[in-house]
Amino acid sequence: xxxxxxxxxxxxxxxxxxxxxxxxxxxxxxxxxxxxxxxxxxxxxxxxxxxxxxxxxxxxxxxxxxxxxxxxxxxxxxxxxxxxxxxxxxxxxxxxxxxxxxxxxxxxxxxxxxxxxxxxxxxxxxxxxxxxxxxxxxxxxxxxxxxxxxxxxxxxxxxxxxxxxxxxxxxxxxxxxxxxxxxxxxxxxxxxxxxxxxxxxxxxxxxxxxxxxxxxxxxxxxxxxxxxxxxxxxxxxxxxxxxxxxxxxxxxxxxxxxxxxxxxxxxxxxxxxxxxxxxxxxxxxxxxxxxxxxxxxxxxxxxxxxxxxxxxxxxxxxxxxxxxxxxxxxxxxxxxxxxxxxxxx
Amino acid sequence: xxxxxxxxxxxxxxxxxxxxxxxxxxxxxxxxxxxxxxxxxxxxxxxxxxxxxxxxxxxxxxxxxxxxxxxxxxxxxxxxxxxxxxxxxxxxxxxxxxxxxxxxxxxxxxxxxxxxxxxxxxxxxxxxxxxxxxxxxxxxxxxxxxxxxxxxxxxxxxxxxxxxxxxxxxxxxxxxxxxxxxxxxxxxxxxxxxxxxxxxxxxxxxxxxxxxxxxxxxxxxxxxxxxxxxxxxxxxxxxxxxxxxxxxxxxxxxxxxxxxxxxxxxxxxxxxxxxxxxxxxxxxxxxxxxxxxxxxxxxxxxxxxxxxxxxxxxxxxxxxxxxxxxxxxxxxxxxxxxxxxxxxx
Numbered sequence: 279x280x281x282x283x284x285x286x287x288x289x290x291x292x293x294x295x296x297x298x299x300x301x302x303x304x305x306x307x308x309x310x311x312x313x314x315x316x317x318x319x320x321x322x323x324x325x326x327x328x329x330x331x332x333x334x335x336x337x338x339x340x341x342x343x344x345x346x347x348x349x350x351x352x353x354x355x356x357x358x359x360x361x362x363x364x365x366x367x368x369x370x371x372x373x374x375x376x377x378x379x380x381x382x383x384x385x386x387x388x389x390x391x392x393x394x395x396x397x398x399x400x401x402x403x404x405x406x407x408x409x410x411x412x413x414x415x416x417x418x419x420x421x422x423x424x425x426x427x428x429x430x431x432x433x434x435x436x437x438x439x440x441x442x443x444x445x446x447x448x449x450x451x452x453x454x455x456x457x458x459x460x461x462x463x464x465x466x467x468x469x470x471x472x473x474x475x476x477x478x479x480x481x482x483x484x485x486x487x488x489x490x491x492x493x494x495x496x497x498x499x500x501x502x503x504x505x506x507x508x509x510x511x512x513x514x515x516x517x518x519x520x521x522x523x524x525x526x527x528x529x530x531x532x533x534x535x536x537x538x539x540x541x542x543x544x545x546x547x548x549x550x551x552x553x554x555x556x557x558x559x560x561x562x563x564x565x566x567x568x569x570x571x572x573x574x575x576x577x578x579x580x581x582x583x584x585x586x587x588x589x590x591x592x593x594x595x596x597x598x599x600x601x602x603x604x605x606x607x608x609x610x611x612x613x614x615x616x617x618x619x620x621x622x623x
Numbered sequence: 624x625x626x627x628x629x630x631x632x633x634x635x636x637x638x639x640x641x642x643x644x645x646x647x648x649x650x651x652x653x654x655x656x657x658x659x660x661x662x663x664x665x666x667x668x669x670x671x672x673x674x675x676x677x678x679x680x681x682x683x684x685x686x687x688x689x690x691x692x693x694x695x696x697x698x699x700x701x702x703x704x705x706x707x708x709x710x711x712x713x714x715x716x717x718x719x720x721x722x723x724x725x726x727x728x729x730x731x732x733x734x735x736x737x738x739x740x741x742x743x744x745x746x747x748x749x750x751x752x753x754x755x756x757x758x759x760x761x762x763x764x765x766x767x768x769x770x771x772x773x774x775x776x777x778x779x780x781x782x783x784x785x786x787x788x789x790x791x792x793x794x795x796x797x798x799x800x801x802x803x804x805x806x807x808x809x810x811x812x813x814x815x816x817x818x819x820x821x822x823x824x825x826x827x828x829x830x831x832x833x834x835x836x837x838x839x840x841x842x843x844x845x846x847x848x849x850x851x852x853x854x855x856x857x858x859x860x861x862x863x864x865x866x867x868x869x870x871x872x873x874x875x876x877x878x879x880x881x882x883x884x885x886x887x888x889x890x891x892x893x894x895x896x897x898x899x900x901x902x903x904x905x906x907x908x909x910x911x912x913x914x915x916x917x918x919x920x921x922x923x924x925x926x927x928x929x930x931x932x933x934x935x936x937x938x939x940x941x942x943x944x945x946x947x948x949x950x951x952x953x954x955x956x957x958x959x960x961x962x963x964x965x966x967x968x
Contacts (some may be wrong), residue, residue, distance in 0.1 A: 312663070314660075315660035315679075315682070318657070320685075324749065337910060404665070404669070562912075564682075565681045565686070565911065565912040565913075566911070566912070567906055567907075567910040567911070568910075599910035603903075603907055603955050604955070606955050607952055607954075607955035607956045610949075610951050610952035610955065611952045611956065
C-alpha cells in the first residue's frame, strides 16, 4: 500500500477504534448521508422463519454504504489541507470517494481497470471524478495510483485500512441497531457482507456493548476472512469468479482483521446460487434492488435463520444497490417458482 | 353497487370529507401501517431537472398503500359487529382487505377473476383470504359478491366509494407532505396515479390547506378521469389494454369524483411506453421495484417536470410494488441505454 496521510490518525491509533469513534462518526455524518430506512418483508419473514430487519443502504447516496466512510476520510484530509484525493477500486468505494471529494471541492482521480462495468464508470463521472484506466489487475492499478500521487501530491484513500473508513461504515450498523430499538426490538444478530472487511469491522465496533452477535457472510468463491482466521492473519486467497463484484478483494484488510477477528461471532460462506437466489428474494420479496454483495448478506441471514433456535430478530446490512441492468434481467428470466425454491434452499 | 354497511357513515357524509378526516385517519393508523420512506434519487433528479420525493408505498404492508383504507374500513365494520367482509378486485384492494380482516380476525371472501395473476392469488392466500373465482368480467364478480353477501351476511368493502377508504388512502400523501416538510421542503406538487380515484381524492384532501398542486396521472389507455371531467361526471370509458393492472377501472368512483373534480390541478395521460420506461427508471435509478400503476405516477411526474418553470419539488406517490417477476424480466431484457432514452422521452 502506498504511504499516505490519513488525516492525523497514526498507525498506533488504528487498533484503538471503539464504539465512541462510531458515535462521533454518526454526529459528523448527520445530514450528510441518508438515514436509510429499515425495511420489513412479510414474505421474507415467512420464508425464513425469522424476523429480518433489512437496512436498505442500497438507497444511500451513491448507491452504497461506502459513502459514509469516504465522507469521513475526505473530510479529515480536507481539514489537513489536502490538494486532492486518489482512490483505486472497481466499485462502490470509487463512487463514494468521488461523491465525497465533490462535497469538499477536492479534485479526484479514480483508477479503474479497463474492463470496469459501464454503469460504475458513468456514476463516477456523474460524481465528478477523473477516471484513469489502468490494466486489469490490482498491481496495474497500484502502479497508476503511485504515479498520480507523485505527480499531483494528492492523498490516497484506501478502501479498508483507514480508521475513518471503518468508523464511517460502522455507522450503518449503528443506525440499524438504533432503528430496530426505536421499534422496541433488540436485534439478536446482524449479518454483514465481507469484502475487504470494513463493513464487518464496522459492525463489530457498532455492536460492541449492544450484545448483538455479528455474523459475516462471504462468497464461497472468495473466502478471504475464513482463511485469515485459519491462518491467524490476513492471507491472499485463490479467488474463484463470483457474481458479487463488491466482495472480490482476495485479502482482508489489516485493520479490519484486527478488529473483526476478535469480535465476529460466526462466518458463513455463501455459494453463488444462494447469492443469486437472495438477490431475487430481495427484489420480489422486499421490492428492493440490491447488488450481489448485499444479497450475500441476505443469503447468509437466511441460512443463519434456518439454524436451530434462531427464530429471532436478525439485522441485515443491504450494503448497496449498484448493479448492472443485464444481470437483473438474467436473474428474473427464470420461472417464477425459482424465487420460492431459491428461498427454501 | 350492492347495498352495504359502511361503519355508520351515511351517504350524506360522503361529500363532507375534509383534511380533518385525514388527520383522524392518521392517528388511527399509527403503528398499524408502515410510515414508508421517502426516497431521493440523484439519477432521477438529474434526468428530470426537478427534485423528486418518492413516497415508497411499494414497501408498505401488503405491497401497496391500499392497506391504509382497507384497515380503516374493516375497523369501522368490526366496531359495528360485522360477521365478515367481502371484496372483489383483481389487485391490491383484495390483498389489503384480506390483511386488514385478518388483523380484526374477521373471515374474508375475495372474489377474483379466473385469470387473476398467480402472485396476487398467492398473496391473498398468504393473508388468509378465502378466494372465489368468478368468470372474467366485473359483472361476473358482482354477481358472486352479491351471492356471498346473501349467503353469509358479510359486508362488502368497495375499493373507491367508501369514505374510510378515501380517508385512509389520503394518509399516504399526508405523510409524504409531512416527511418533505421535516427536511425543510414544502412540496410544490404531488403526482398520484388514477385508477378508481381513491388515491387522487385522498391526495386532494391531504393537500387542502397545504398549497401543493395535485396532479393525477392515468394511462392513455384508460382515461376515466379525463373523460369524467369532460362529461361533468363519472362515465364508463372504452378501455384499451394497459400494463398498469392497478389502473384498469374503466369508470371513476362517484365519491372520488366528487372530491377530485374540484381540487385536482392537472390530469396527465401517460402512454404505455412511458409507463414501461418509468418502471425501469424507478428500478435502475432509484433501486425500487414498483408496479406499473406507481410507474404511471412517476412517468407523469417526469412529464410534468419537463414543463416550463417546473424545476421544483415534486412528490410522487409510488402506490405499490406488486408486480409479476416475468414483467420485470421483460422490461430489463432491453439494452441498458433504453433507461436513459426512456427517461428522456
